[in-house]
Amino acid sequence: CNIPQKSQxxxxxVEASQSTDKMEWWRNDRFGxxxxxxxxxxxEGYWKDESIGGIGEWIFKHAKIPVDEYKxxxxxxxxxxxxxxxxxxxxxxxxxxxxxxxxxxxxxxxxFHSKVNDFNVVDATPYSKDIIAEFVEACxxxxxxxxxxxxxxxxxxxxxxxxxxWDKPYAWSxxxxxxxxxxxxxxxxxxxxxxxxxxxxxxxxxxxKMKKEESEAFLNLAKDVQPKIIVSGRVGNDVxxxxxxxxxxxxxxxxxxxxxxxxxxxxxxxxxxxxxHWKSAGYMLWQxxxxxxxxxxxxxxxxxxxxGSVPQESVNRLKVIGDWMKVNSEVIYxxxxxPFVNAFNWGGITHKGNKLYLNITDWPKRQLxxxxxxxxxxxxxxxxxGDAVETSREGEYLVLALPxxxxxxxxxxxxxxxxxxxxxxxxxxxxLD
Ligand code: FHN
Numbered sequence: 001c002n003i004p005q006k007s008q009x010x011x012x013x014v015e016a017s018q019s020t021d022k023m024e025w026w027r028n029d030r031f032g033x034x035x036x037x038x039x040x041x042x043x044e045g046y047w048k049d050e051s052i053g054g055i056g057e058w059i060f061k062h063a064k065i066p067v068d069e070y071k072x073x074x075x076x077x078x079x080x081x082x083x084x085x086x087x088x089x090x091x092x093x094x095x096x097x098x099x100x101x102x103x104x105x106x107x108x109x110x111x112f113h114s115k116v117n118d119f120n121v122v123d124a125t126p127y128s129k130d131i132i133a134e135f136v137e138a139c140x141x142x143x144x145x146x147x148x149x150x151x152x153x154x155x156x157x158x159x160x161x162x163x164x165x166w167d168k169p170y171a172w173s174x175x176x177x178x179x180x181x182x183x184x185x186x187x188x189x190x191x192x193x194x195x196x197x198x199x200x201x202x203x204x205x206x207x208x209k210m211k212k213e214e215s216e217a218f219l220n221l222a223k224d225v226q227p228k229i230i231v232s233g234r235v236g237n238d239v240x241x242x243x244x245x246x247x248x249x250x251x252x253x254x255x256x257x258x259x260x261x262x263x264x265x266x267x268x269x270x271x272x273x274x275x276x277h278w279k280s281a282g283y284m285l286w287q288x289x290x291x292x293x294x295x296x297x298x299x300x301x302x303x304x305x306x307x308g309s310v311p312q313e314s315v316n317r318l319k320v321i322g323d324w325m326k327v328n329s330e331v332i333y334x335x336x337x338x339p340f341v342n343a344f345n346w347g348g349i350t351h352k353g354n355k356l357y358l359n360i361t362d363w364p365k366r367q368l369x370x371x372x373x374x375x376x377x378x379x380x381x382x383x384x385x386g387d388a389v390e391t392s393r394e395g396e397y398l399v400l401a402l403p404x405x406x407x408x409x410x411x412x413x414x415x416x417x418x419x420x421x422x423x424x425x426x427x428x429x430x431x432l433d
Contacts, residue, residue, distance in 0.1 A: 082308020207236025293348025
């Protein structure tokens with residue numbers, strides 16, 4: 001199969017990448033939900049009444065919890081308010097097209113039934129049902145593509161794969177890691193990709209010091225069992241199908257490779273009761289439209305609470321995003337990236353056929369000028385209302401006359417119907433950039 005290669009600067013060979021039609025749905029859909037849920041969710045950022053710094057799912061390491069004690073968290077994992085159907089429905093109603101769920105995070109605990117390791121939801125918890133099986137069924141009901149997160153490198157419950165001795169927290173050993181690969185990680189990935197029907201993505205994370213042959217062992221296994229699966233770049237050693245940006249990081253200019261930005265709604269992935277740094281829905285709509293304009297995917301996280309319920313703050317924000325998507329989703333789905341490589345301070349542009357979508361998230365008041373677009377504009381209007389927008393030319397500038405107040409304060413879309421494919425005088429644009 002045709003795997004795009006990234007060069008040293010983490011770029012994918014675009015030609016190779018674009019010839020892989022298995023990427024088509026992923027490029028068209030653009031918007032996914034990330035879910036971080038596990039034993040750590042019960043801690044809410046606290047260990048023995050002490051608030052622990054850092055991201056919630058790292059509490060095992062940050063609080064230096066002895067492995068046996070951490071494992072006791074399984075005894076209280078009852079998930080009494082968990083409704084995986086509601087998780088999937090929430091993704092659907094928010095306009096997301098795929099989901100990626102933590103099947104096993106760095107703590108080593110599996111949300112699925114594993115025959116090779118009993119630190120899993122069925123064998124170790126009072127909930128005792130396979131959450132991944134339940135969630136997969138819900139995703140199929142709502143026609144969502146399915147992605148499995150699997151921490152292939154760090155496993156803090158496994159001696160030699162990062163775990164067990166917090167005085168030397170990165171306790172890897174050659175033999176221990178090999179055992180972990182052979183006895184746990186590879187067999188579990190096989191279980192995940194064998195037991196739940198068609199899986200669309202496998203989301204590996206933080207490859208650390210993995211060797212190329214180790215990354216390839218995961219890649220080859222995944223492709224062997226699920227030939228059309230998309231493998232994330234953090235499988236390591238440039239062998240994955242696309243680039244995951246650094247967490248919460250969006251590119252400054254449009255990359256020429258497939259990329260995805262994993263993004264938190266506050267400062268943590270797993271739920272923390274004291275983290276109130278919620279991003280606004282408007283900001284997240286900027287991130288979504290900006291990602292699409294830059295040719296990338298936006299993977300927005302929720303961290304359900306220990307009981308399985310989704311924080312109301314996340315639900316509220318997703319409602320705003322979902323309502324916006326109901327009116328404007330054509331600017332995201334199947335839309336081509338911006339014909340401009342540079343970013344704009346007012347938002348981002350996507351493109352489909354003879355339409356350019358100006359996704360305006362920072363309202364410029366009265367007028368917006370675009371430099372370097374060569375095409376004739378036949379028609380300009382607000383997508384939501386259909387109301388006309390007046391345009392004029394001032395030299396290399398296309399000028400749009402806008403009302404003082406944004407029709408939609410989160411993100412207003414203006415459609416430009418242009419003659420032909422967009423032509424941008426990049427040389428001129430770059431001079432100004
Ligand atoms: O260490 C993890 C972290 O907990 C979280 O899962 C993120 C999501 O992208 N990945 C790692 C850090 O990059």
